Amino acid sequence: MAFTAETLAAEDRFLAAILHCADQMLAIYRESPRIASIFAAQQRWLMAHAGFALHYGHPDYENSGLYSGRFVDFAVKNDIASRNTAAAFMQEMLAYRFLRPAPGADKRTRYLEPTEIAEQHFTRWLVTHMMILDSLDGGERAEKIAADPAAMMAAIQPRIAKAIIGSQAVRSPGPTFNLFNWANSGGLVMDYLISRLPDFPRTAKRVVVGPLSLRELREQFMISNTHLKRLLTQASNMGSVGWSEPSRKGDFWLSRPFILEYWNYQASKFAIIDAAAEAVLGPAVLDEPQARRVV
Numbered sequence: 251m252a253f254t255a256e257t258l259a260a261e262d263r264f265l266a267a268i269l270h271c272a273d274q275m276l277a278i279y280r281e282s283p284r285i286a287s288i289f290a291a292q293q294r295w296l297m298a299h300a301g302f303a304l305h306y307g308h309p310d311y312e313n314s315g316l317y318s319g320r321f322v323d324f325a326v327k328n329d330i331a332s333r334n335t336a337a338a339f340m341q342e343m344l345a346y347r348f349l350r351p352a353p354g355a356d357k358r359t360r361y362l363e364p365t366e367i368a369e370q371h372f373t374r375w376l377v378t379h380m381m382i383l384d385s386l387d388g389g390e391r392a393e394k395i396a397a398d399p400a401a402m403m404a405a406i407q408p409r410i411a412k413a414i415i416g417s418q419a420v421r422s423p424g425p426t427f428n429l430f431n432w433a434n435s436g437g438l439v440m441d442y443l444i445s446r447l448p449d450f451p452r453t454a455k456r457v458v459v460g461p462l463s464l465r466e467l468r469e470q471f472m473i474s475n476t477h478l479k480r481l482l483t484q485a486s487n488m489g490s491v492g493w494s495e496p497s498r499k500g501d502f503w504l505s506r507p508f509i510l511e512y513w514n515y516q517a518s519k520f521a522i523i524d525a526a527a528e529a530v531l532g533p534a535v536l537d538e539p540q541a542r543r544v545v
Contacts, residue, residue: 251533252525252534253383253386253387253524254521255419255514255517255518255520255521256517257521258517258520258521259513259514262450262452264513264517265447265449265450267382267516268516269445269447270382270385271378271379271382271516272441272442272445273445274378275438275441276441279471280470285348285367285368285371288348289375289437290434290435290436290437290471291431291432291433291435291436292421292428292431292432292437293331293335293432294339295437296331296415296421297325297330297331297339298372299411300321300325300328300415301321301340301349301364302407302408302411303407303408303411304316304321305362305364306403306404306405307404308324308411309409315359316349316352316361316362316363317359317360317361317362318340318360319359321336328415328416340362343368347365348364348365348367349364349365349368350363350365351363369403372403372407373395373400376395376402376403376406376523377392377395377399379519379523380392380395383520383527388534389534391527391534395531402530405530406526406530406531409526409529409530410522410526413525414519414522417518419518420518420522423511423512423515424507424510424511424514425488425511426485426491426505426511427440427512427515429481429484429485429488430481430485433481434473435471435472435473435477438471439467439473439478439481440512442467442470442471443459443491443502443504444509444512447504447509450509450513452506454506455505456492457503457509458501459501459502459503459504460501460502461500462493462502464479464482464498485508489505489507490504490505490507490508491503491508492505
């Protein structure tokens with residue numbers, strides 16, 4: 251049986267999975283900032299999932315196929331983006347060569363398909379999450395996907411996309427998470443802050459992560475000084491982050507509610523991914539009592 255969000259959220263050792271996931275997202279960014287920009291804000295991340303799902307075969311559609319009109323309608327219908335934003339995203343993906351015209355497509359409809367580099371990075375995203383799930387219960391999800399990544403991606407990703415797009419727990423886990431994740435590059439800044447956590451005692455009101463260099467953040471994530479300061483000031487005014495000394499001096503800290511928002515988001519996301527994997531691959535492990543013991 252797949253993990254539930256409640257099981258993961260209640261497990262203290264899930265912190266290691268959260269930190270590993272944050273580190274992996276940052277690693278993707280460092281290797282390819284342009285492809286990682288798709289993961290840098292929730293709206294773009296949801297649009298990317300929607301595009302892949304339509305290409306592979308979204309469960310709500312009789313036929314698979316990605317083209318601009320269908321994508322824009324889907325984004326608007328599911329409250330992901332406006333028509334103009336969705337259309338601009340498609341053009342951007344074509345310009346960056348993450349999408350290309352599909353060969354042999356109907357001339358009346360300009361079908362599109364992900365390029366190899368886009369598929370490779372999204373497959374890496376999927377395998378990374380499967381490896382983390384495997385580390386929790388000793389399953390073999392990642393190994394099964396690696397045996398036929400193209401087919402597994404096509405079968406699993408649309409299920410993940412549909413569940414994520416329909417999940418309030420993933421799309422809106424809390425005010426501070428939403429503040430970061432809807433800002434340009436804010437999701438990457440949030441991943442970086444969470445990756446700095448040394449631990450997370452559940453009773454702690456805040457956790458100190460050490461000194462924070464705004465210059466390092468600006469340079470690493472190509473974010474303007476004004477935008478970064480505004481983002482951190484808003485989060486500070488919410489009581490979600492802060493410094494131990496006035497004027498942004500001393501150690502930086504994250505509040506318990508902020509960490510829990512991120513924690514619960516990850517739990518909900520991983521539960522969705524595990525449910526999709528189980529539907530396609532079958533149970534991760536057969537020994538249920540051992541499987542549910544998170545290690």
